Amino acid sequence: MRQLQHNCNVKFPDEVSELLILQWRQTVVGKSIIEVTWNSYVRQLKTIFKFGIEKQLLPFIKNPFDGLFIREGKRKRKVYTSSDLDRLSFGIKESKHLPAILRPLWFTRAIIMTFRYTAIRRSQLNKLRIKDIDLINQVIHISPKINKNHEYHTLPISTTLYPYLNKLLNELKKLKQPPESQFFNINLFSTAVKRKGKEMTADQVSYLFKVISKYTGIISSPHRFRHTAATNLMKKPENLYVAKQLLGHKDIKVTLTYIEDDVEVVRKYTNLL
Numbered sequence: 001m002r003q004l005q006h007n008c009n010v011k012f013p014d015e016v017s018e019l020l021i022l023q024w025r026q027t028v029v030g031k032s033i034i035e036v037t038w039n040s041y042v043r044q045l046k047t048i049f050k051f052g053i054e055k056q057l058l059p060f061i062k063n064p065f066d067g068l069f070i071r072e073g074k075r076k077r078k079v080y081t082s083s084d085l086d087r088l089s090f091g092i093k094e095s096k097h098l099p100a101i102l103r104p105l106w107f108t109r110a111i112i113m114t115f116r117y118t119a120i121r122r123s124q125l126n127k128l129r130i131k132d133i134d135l136i137n138q139v140i141h142i143s144p145k146i147n148k149n150h151e152y153h154t155l156p157i158s159t160t161l162y163p164y165l166n167k168l169l170n171e172l173k174k175l176k177q178p179p180e181s182q183f184f185n186i187n188l189f190s191t192a193v194k195r196k197g198k199e200m201t202a203d204q205v206s207y208l209f210k211v212i213s214k215y216t217g218i219i220s221s222p223h224r225f226r227h228t229a230a231t232n233l234m235k236k237p238e239n240l241y242v243a244k245q246l247l248g249h250k251d252i253k254v255t256l257t258y259i260e261d262d263v264e265v266v267r268k269y270t271n272l273l
Contacts, residue, residue: 001013001045001048003041004016004041004045007024007027007028008020008021008023008024013049013052013058014058014059014060016049016064017064018064018068021064021065021068022068025038025070029070035070035071035072036072038070039069039070039072042065042068042069043069045065046063046065046066046068049063049064049065050063077227077231077258077260078219078224078227079224079227079228079231079232080218080224080225080228084218085116085228087216088112088116088212088216088220089109089112089113091216092105092108092109092112092212092216093105098215099192099211099215100190100191100192101186101190101192101193101207101208101211102208102211102212102215103190103191103192104189104190106164106167106168106171107168107171107186107190108212109164110164110165110168110184111125111184111205113160113161113164114161114164114165114184115222115225115226116225116228116229117157117158117160117161118140118156118157118161118246119225119229119230119246120140120142120155120222121148121222121223121226122202122205122206122222123146123148123202124142124147124148125184125205125222126182126184126200126201126202126205127145127146127182128140128146128182128183128184129179129180129181129182129183130169130172130177130178130179130180130181130182130183131179132183133157133169133183135157135162135165135166135169138156138157138162139154139155139156139157140154140155140156140157141154142155142248147248148248149248149249149250151250155246155248156246168183168184169183171189172188175188182199182200184200184205185199185200186200186204186208187199187200187204205222206221209221209222226247229243229246229247230243230246230247230255230258231258231260233246233258234255234256234258234259234260235260237259240252240255240256243255243258
């Protein structure tokens with residue numbers, strides 16, 4: 001609402017008009033914000049005004065934010081290169097220069113490898129419980145409570161990932177953590193945190209990757225691993241099912257958005273026409 005008041009020069013919601021909103025859009029989109037940010041503003045404000053109109057708190061007959069979304073162009077997704085992945089997975093070494101928050105290093109590696117080899121969402125990883133990790137059947141159980149589409153989902157534990165999760169599980173057992181305890185919890189192992197003994201938050205996960213970015217020189221985030229896995233899988237159309245299942249997409253259309261233009265692939269098939 002502050003953005004609305006500032007950019008449209010109004011004090012109260014009933015002073016807003018479609019003309020003022022269009023002028024705001026013309027002033028900022030492409031200059032200070034991108035299309036997706038504008039659409040986010042519109043989506044939130046449209047919901048607020050819809051509530052006000054339905055409850056007769058606002059005098060509008062028509063929602064002034066109707067029809068003001070901008071078509072978003074498909075932007076190239078931010079992904080890791082193969083050398084980036086190798087540096088993040090195996091290049092961070094124990095040394096006197098290693099930031100304290102990245103210690104113990106085995107914990108940091110467990111998080112990095114989990115994001116890399118499962119394409120899990122940050123929110124899902126943060127809510128995993130010890131009981132969700134099934135090393136016998138080598139799967140991670142994602143319950144409907146923590147899944148974005150509210151459906152049960154399983155993620156495979158690859159042979160590469162297995163030893164990292166096994167190490168973490170053994171360390172949790174040493175601390176006699178019950179099955180309902182958080183699986184990834186830096187506050188149980190790090191001496192550099194302020195939340196000793198409390199559960200790890202999603203913000204702590206993000207901060208960890210900010211430190212990793214600064215230390216390695218590679219811009220890193222949990223979601224970039226997800227984009228990377230999906231983009232690499234979708235380089236081969238026959239991987240569509242695998243990508244959909246790994247990412248846990250309910251609608252296959254979402255998975256298809258990870259297909260990048262590749263003229264050489266098209267050339268290969270046109271030569272067969």
